[in-house]
Amino acid sequence: MLETLSAESVLEVLKPVQDPELQKSLVALNMIRNVSIDDGKVRFTLVLTTPACPLRQFIVEDCERAIKTLPGVTSVEVEVTAETPQQKSLPDRTGIEGVKNIIAISSGKGGVGKSSVAVNVAVALAQAGAKVGLIDADIYGPNAPTMLGLEGSGVAVTQTEQGEILEPAFNHGVKLVSMGFLIDKDQPVIWRGPMLNGVIRQFLYQVRWGDLDYLIVDMPPGTGDAQLTMAQAVPMAGAVIVTTPQTVALLDSRRGLKMFQQLNVPVLGIVENMSYFIPPDMPDRQYDIFGSAGGEKTAAELNVPLLGCVPLEIPLRQGGDKGIPIVVGDPDSASAKALTQIAQQIAAKVSVAALA
Numbered sequence: 001m002l003e004t005l006s007a008e009s010v011l012e013v014l015k016p017v018q019d020p021e022l023q024k025s026l027v028a029l030n031m032i033r034n035v036s037i038d039d040g041k042v043r044f045t046l047v048l049t050t051p052a053c054p055l056r057q058f059i060v061e062d063c064e065r066a067i068k069t070l071p072g073v074t075s076v077e078v079e080v081t082a083e084t085p086q087q088k089s090l091p092d093r094t095g096i097e098g099v100k101n102i103i104a105i106s107s108g109k110g111g112v113g114k115s116s117v118a119v120n121v122a123v124a125l126a127q128a129g130a131k132v133g134l135i136d137a138d139i140y141g142p143n144a145p146t147m148l149g150l151e152g153s154g155v156a157v158t159q160t161e162q163g164e165i166l167e168p169a170f171n172h173g174v175k176l177v178s179m180g181f182l183i184d185k186d187q188p189v190i191w192r193g194p195m196l197n198g199v200i201r202q203f204l205y206q207v208r209w210g211d212l213d214y215l216i217v218d219m220p221p222g223t224g225d226a227q228l229t230m231a232q233a234v235p236m237a238g239a240v241i242v243t244t245p246q247t248v249a250l251l252d253s254r255r256g257l258k259m260f261q262q263l264n265v266p267v268l269g270i271v272e273n274m275s276y277f278i279p280p281d282m283p284d285r286q287y288d289i290f291g292s293a294g295g296e297k298t299a300a301e302l303n304v305p306l307l308g309c310v311p312l313e314i315p316l317r318q319g320g321d322k323g324i325p326i327v328v329g330d331p332d333s334a335s336a337k338a339l340t341q342i343a344q345q346i347a348a349k350v351s352v353a354a355l356a
């Protein structure tokens with residue numbers, strides 16, 4: 001059967017093309033829009049479910065291949081945009097107006113690189129074109145301001161009819177509020193439940209976030225009261241657990257996973273940080289300082305995906321200290337590439353969960 005070239009025949013031929021993550025037809029998902037034909041030139045808009053879609057190129061190529069089977073097609077032009085879906089609402093937790101998905105980055109213990117992952121994932125999502133905010137809720141070591149180059153800045157406070165509204169700081173495409181803006185670095189702070197709860201609620205509901213595709217929350221490490229308070233206050237689309245390959249870190253991640261499961265927060269997966277060391281003078285070499293494949297084993301045991309492995313690289317630490325995240329400062333490095341892929345995985349999983 002020889003079909004004629006029309007917007008209808010283009011949509012018809014695209015019907016079997018699926019979104020690989022959602023495993024549903026792009027046409028049925030309303031991801032194909034504005035089909036137009038000009039002579040043999042076919043133009044359309046592909047509306048992805050996240051600007052950070054890891055499979056963007058595959059989907060475009062699948063569409064092009066299908067359309068080229070129609071007679072008379074001389075070229076295919078695809079404009080790619082994205083509309084991030086809104087997370088499913090949780091019955092006992094109030095969402096934030098304009099904020100589509102809240103994602104917690106957590107770790108069973110301190111020092112595993114949770115903040116480095118949170119900051120770089122946030123910046124990588126912004127680089128992909130998403131609107132991104134970051135809450136640094138790490139009461140023990142709020143270092144996101146330093147890592148984002150915002151040390152010394154603060155949050156402006158505006159008095160409104162609704163009370164105090166905080167203006168987030170902004171750099172590298174990410175809006176930030178941090179415990180570090182509120183507490184004196186040299187003063188020990190003892191956080192009691194109600195106090196922590198108050199600050200967390202302020203960070204969620206009394207910040208001029210505007211429209212956000214993703215609000216990343218850098219959680220305090222561990223699974224004590226502070227974490228529970230945080231996890232209960234936040235209506236989360238999902239949580240990511242950062243670990244290192246050592247056994248103790250993995251044991252702690254198990255606790256983290258259980259905590260989120262008990263709170264009905266879907267665990268999107270595990271990130272293994274400091275997976276191996278790449279010496280700067282021998283970039284082809286890898287040293288498994290903390291053992292190998294720990295993250296993979298834990299992910300399999302806990303039945304959650306391994307979102308990626310980030311190597312130990314000196315420029316990542318230096319970038320953090322300088323306020324230039326590695327995904328900005330050295331995007332071609334192995335750690336930056338891993339972090340960008342992790343951000344894409346997180347975004348894809350969040351969209352799948354929202355549309356399931």
Ligand SMILES: Nc1ncnc2c1ncn2[C@@H]1O[C@H](COP(=O)(O)OP(=O)(O)OP(=O)(O)O)[C@@H](O)[C@H]1O
Nearest residue numbers: 110111112113114115116141311312313316317320
């Ligand atoms: N993959 C990596 N390569 C090199 N340095 C890293 C890597 N990951 C983290 N670091 C460095 O390790 C230190 C601790 O990292 P980070 O602050 O991100 O950890 P954390 O888990 O958030 O710690 P805490 O919550 O206890 O403050 C930082 O100096 C950071 O730059």
